[in-house]
Amino acid sequence: MIGISLRSRTAVAAGILCVFAGTGQASAQDIELPGQLAWTAYDVGSGGYNQAVAIGGALKNELGIDLRVLPGRNDVSRQVPLRQGRVQFSATGVGASYLAQEGVFEFGGADWGPQAVRLLLAANGDGNLGIGVAADAGIETIADLAGKRVAYVVGAPSLNENITAILAFANLTWDDVERVEFSGFGAAWEAIINDQADAAFAASTSGQAYQLEASPRGLFWPPLPHDDTEGWQRLQERAPFFIPNDGTEGAAMGADNVNEAATYPYPVLTTYAEQDTSLVYNMTKAMVELYPTYQDSAPGINGWALDNQVFAWAVPYHEGAVEYFREAGVWTEEHDAHNDALIERQGVLAAAWEEMQGEEVAEADFEARWMEVRAQKLEEAGLSVVFE
Incomplete structure (x- = not known):
């Protein structure tokens, strides 16, 4: 059980002062991103899609960067382009972040398995x-x-x-x-x-x-x-x-x-663990430092504010995002410990999945067998078993 509140602020106010005291204001020349970026997001008309489009407008107006937003009707359709490298990031939900990490439901099939998902930021707004x-x-x-x-x-x-x-x-x-x-x-x-x-x-x-x-x-x-x-x-x-x-x-x-x-946080901006650290660092920086230019531009978008971030959620942050948060003065040793534990959990799941590949299991029985192996390995590691 995750005993946190999305309204707790983790002493972030001081961090915001640190961010902007060093820069005066968000400066385009300090953010190094390619001229074109691509995200997947929820369906057209969803809160996540509308926010992604609004953030794309800020990237274009302030940095001259084109953000292409690919709507996906479900978790798998949002995750496939990310896994294939056709997009760098995904503004997604708990399905393609937490459930993908856990390797359950659609991500429990033989062609998926637990995914090494990483967070950049999460929108923790005032909605439900x-x-x-x-x-x-x-x-x-x-x-x-x-x-x-x-x-x-x-x-x-x-x-x-x-x-x-x-x-x-x-x-x-x-x-x-x-x-x-x-x-x-x-x-x-x-x-x-x-x-x-x-x-x-x-x-x-x-x-x-x-x-x-x-x-x-x-x-x-x-x-x-x-x-x-x-x-x-x-x-x-x-x-x-x-x-x-x-x-x-x-x-x-x-x-x-x-x-x-x-x-719970929605949307969350995700990528894979192997994504380039500098790219993640600069995308995180752009999201935070351009926030004043896109706040209030879509319902729920204020949840992306730095002082709304919760660094002890259910999916680990990417090292590039952590680097930025450390510089901003909002990342603590406690956050490191929590993040490391989540990455360790992903490691246990990845090892369990690797072990599964050595078994000869009929396609019809694969997912059920995977869930058995998954539960066994999590229990052996002293970790919670969710979705048995």
Whole structure:
């Protein structure tokens, strides 16, 4: 279980002063990036896509750099170009970061396995991530989802496992709801508007959430009361990256309409461990030092601010990003220890995967066998086993 709060600031305010005291302001000549960059991101209209486009505008206006944003309908479609080297970074979610690191669900197949994912930055905003429902569907609590039509996005384990975890909050499973399959995130939310589904997972700042709020059906976010200890234990056993949060930004919520529920960093900017350290350093620097030029340009984008960063999350940071944070005065020895432990976990998973390659396993049995080996090696290393 991850016992952190996205609102804790890790003494970053002093670091911000350090960053800008040395430079006066963000200066283009101090940021060395290629003239063209490419990221993958969520579907067009999603909060992650909109933020990536806004950041691309800042890169163009301030540095003359063209950022090409490739929308992906699911975790795998966002991760493939990154693994193939066709993009340098991915503004993705927990699926192509945490689940990819763990080598589970779509990343547990023979052609994937645990991925050496690394973070640059994460957007920790004032919105929530959760199950949004049509306001006219009679759903006031998570328990009320029983028997309702819940969207399942094929090839998107992060979205689907998040719903699994939130259903567990109320002691529900997918067997208790009507599972309706869709090919992508956008299609799932359009289906709610068109009365083909009643609920789907999203960030409260996503374009689709605003569209549903403005539709005749309306939007409501069932709460996850923070004092429900047993409910939160069930949720975090399935998804340890979730933490309690009072959402005030996004569709159908605000300062006067607080959503007592959950969140985790979204999007997160990722790459692979082998990515060039200098490139990662400069991309991180650009994201931080150009922040004043793109803040407030898209819903949820203020989560990228340096003082919103949480350096003790569930996926390790790239050494190039760590180098920048150290220079900024916001990276501590405690962060080093946490990061090293996460990298060690990835090493255990990679070794387990390597051992699997020496076994002769039928294709139909491969994923089940991998999960057995994975659990065994994590237990032997004294590490937590999530997704057994």
